[in-house]
Amino acid sequence: MLKPAYPIRTERLLLRPFTPGDLDALHAVQSLPDVTRYLYWGPRDREQVREALEVKTGQTALLDEGQALSLAVEVAATGELAGDALLFWHSRVHRSGEIGYVFHPDHHGRGYATEAARALLELAFDGLDLHRVAARLDxxxxxxxxxxxxxxxxRExxxxxxxxxxxxxxxxxxxxILQRDWRRTAR
Known part of the structure; x- marks a missing residue:
């Protein structure tokens, strides 16, 4: 079980639960063809983003396997929403999970995705004691x-x-990545 203390602070970012006030910023991300090119869904209109946001606002803790933690990634210095980060808890028995992230192109090339994903791995390994965390991509x-x-x-x-x-x-x-490999490289 994982109920993080929010916001989760990294060097330059704040990872926090989504709020209804994130609608415009999330729409600015999810409506772009560049952003959705490698995702299962295409650019979303405002109503589709509103529906997705309603789901995201409820994904603030991992109480059992099969759940997802969906966090807004905010640039600490500006308060700007850069994207979102996801941690899925797949199995309690196998101690497995998965990470994912989506960022607005204006925030590409700055290391934000790496920084946010590193925070997700810390949550997975330190908070949930997962054995293995995967990521799938196009x-x-x-x-x-x-x-x-x-x-x-x-790459497996x-x-x-x-x-x-x-x-x-x-x-x-x-x-x-396995927990033992993470522990070795995270130091």
């Missing part, structure tokens, strides 16, 4: 793959044309 998303590699995650699989997404076959990459 095989064409080289920027996201670099983030995962910087975190010490290893390249699944060729395994999913039909938005009218085309797509490859999927699977990255993962």
């Amino acid at each position: 095989g064409r998303n080289t920027a996201s793959a670099r983030v995962l590699e910087r975190l010490g995650m290893r 699989a390249h699944l060729v044309e395994n999913e039909w997404v938005k009218g085309e076959w797509t490859d999927e990459l699977v990255y993962a």
Whole structure:
């Protein structure tokens, strides 16, 4: 079980629960074709973002397997919403989880995704005592793959044309890290 104390502070970011007041900023992220290119869903209109936000505002703790923690990623210096970060708790028995993140292009190239994902891994390993955390991404998303590699995650699989997404076959990459490897590299 994980009920973080909010906000979670990193060097430059605050990770916090989403609020209804995040609608405009989240819409600015989720409405962009560049942002949704490698996601399962396409650009969202305001109503679709409102519906997604309603779900996100309820994802503030991990009380049992099968749940997701969805956090707004805010630039501490400006209060600007840069994106969102997700931690899924897949299995209590297998002590497994998954991370994900989505950022507005204005915040790309600054290390924010790496910083936020590092905080997610800390929550997964220190807060939930998970054994293994994975990340799945479209095989064409080289920027996201670099983030995962910087975190010490290893590429475990390249699944060729395994999913039909938005009218085309797509490859999927699977990255993962074990708790013991995280502990070794996080110091």
